[in-house]
Amino acid sequence: MGFLAAVRLVAHAAAALALAVIVPAASAETLHVRAGRLIDPVRGEAVGERLITIVDGRIASVAPWTRAPASGRVLDWSRYTVLPGLIDMHTHVADGFGQTDDPAEALKHSEAETILKGAEAARIMLRGGFTTVRDVGAYRGLTDVALRDAITAGQVEGPRMIVAGAYITAPGGGGAVTGAPAGVEIPMAFRLGEMRGPDEARRRVRYLIGQGADFIKVIATGAVLAVGSEPGALELSEAEIAAACDEARRLGRYCIAHAHGAEGIKAAIRAGARTIEHASLIDDDGIALARARGVWLDMDIYNGDWIEEVGTREGWPAEYLRKNRETTDAQREGFRRAVSAGVKLTFGTDAAVYPYGLGARQFAYMVRYGMSSAQAIRSATTEAAAALGLERELGQAAPGFAGDLIAVSGDPLADVSTLTQVQGVVKAGRLVGR
Numbered sequence: 001m002g003f004l005a006a007v008r009l010v011a012h013a014a015a016a017l018a019l020a021v022i023v024p025a026a027s028a029e030t031l032h033v034r035a036g037r038l039i040d041p042v043r044g045e046a047v048g049e050r051l052i053t054i055v056d057g058r059i060a061s062v063a064p065w066t067r068a069p070a071s072g073r074v075l076d077w078s079r080y081t082v083l084p085g086l087i088d089m090h091t092h093v094a095d096g097f098g099q100t101d102d103p104a105e106a107l108k109h110s111e112a113e114t115i116l117k118g119a120e121a122a123r124i125m126l127r128g129g130f131t132t133v134r135d136v137g138a139y140r141g142l143t144d145v146a147l148r149d150a151i152t153a154g155q156v157e158g159p160r161m162i163v164a165g166a167y168i169t170a171p172g173g174g175g176a177v178t179g180a181p182a183g184v185e186i187p188m189a190f191r192l193g194e195m196r197g198p199d200e201a202r203r204r205v206r207y208l209i210g211q212g213a214d215f216i217k218v219i220a221t222g223a224v225l226a227v228g229s230e231p232g233a234l235e236l237s238e239a240e241i242a243a244a245c246d247e248a249r250r251l252g253r254y255c256i257a258h259a260h261g262a263e264g265i266k267a268a269i270r271a272g273a274r275t276i277e278h279a280s281l282i283d284d285d286g287i288a289l290a291r292a293r294g295v296w297l298d299m300d301i302y303n304g305d306w307i308e309e310v311g312t313r314e315g316w317p318a319e320y321l322r323k324n325r326e327t328t329d330a331q332r333e334g335f336r337r338a339v340s341a342g343v344k345l346t347f348g349t350d351a352a353v354y355p356y357g358l359g360a361r362q363f364a365y366m367v368r369y370g371m372s373s374a375q376a377i378r379s380a381t382t383e384a385a386a387a388l389g390l391e392r393e394l395g396q397a398a399p400g401f402a403g404d405l406i407a408v409s410g411d412p413l414a415d416v417s418t419l420t421q422v423q424g425v426v427k428a429g430r431l432v433g434r
Contacts, residue, residue, distance in 0.1 A: 044374030054403035085131025085404030090348025094144035103179025122158025141166035141192035165213030174223030198243035221264035231260035304328030347380035
């Protein structure tokens, strides 16, 4: 039995699906949090001192602070501003090793190495304030399912994970491992979602959901960080995307689409994708269609600067750097237009492109390109929760919601960059790192 299979077998009994397990079933603990200020992302306002009581992993009450409760642990965050735990809608935590100058980096590492590095990345993400992540694909398929289940079972410290299992991609497309030396065979574990035609798309979707995927990700267009793949080019037909989305919906899941190019974005929206990832070259028709269909755009507008600086210094492939330069400014301008048009936007960073733990840097970029600080915070709380279909579970510090909280110094509504310096994290009523 391989390492991946062993981890999945141990964890499966504790958690078949992350979506079904928001908090531990039997923690029997009470935590009282004294918040100096508490941000309500729905109103975009902060209120003065509050007592937040979390029982068995869920928020039981929120009330003005008067005095310490007679029983239960009290966490004194009276010096801090408190927010709901943050949600990153576009990560690659399970890949673990992150982006390097080698297009075929994923092939260099064993299954065991990949799982262990993914666990390290998960810990970093959680301690950075992200209590929930949507992990949108791993090159070595199903490592994200194993990591999710291990976190849910309490074997690994990390955020609540909602996972794709693998990429639905054309062979050699933006979701495939490309750039390997001639003659190197790509193992099947890296090709679990490769397909040709609508019928095969449906079969791949059934397989991934049967193996534990929470949603399906299709690679509708080419990618920036993939050899031989152009961001503006449509790599799957609209019929193939629609087949994948229809099958996911039939099985009680949903579909998202990696789509940089304008035509690919519109094809994916028409085909039924719930969120569009990157949306770098979106045009006005795509913006209007997203708004009309109620589709969320998930635009990673920070990492272009990282790719330019670090990729240039470390000698990443010239093709990567060229495509990054062609998309970065266009994506940011598209983001600005989408904000102005009232399109729904979520917070997604593409964590793995840059080192894990730096994702909160994107908040300042979102404000720079048209959002208010309150809107940027909503994108990583209430809007993200709604896009996940968990708007009654996540994204608010209110009774009935998961007991996920973070503490920061200062006022994120006045200076959103304070979210890069998280002073404390509570996930499901438990203080992280204690």
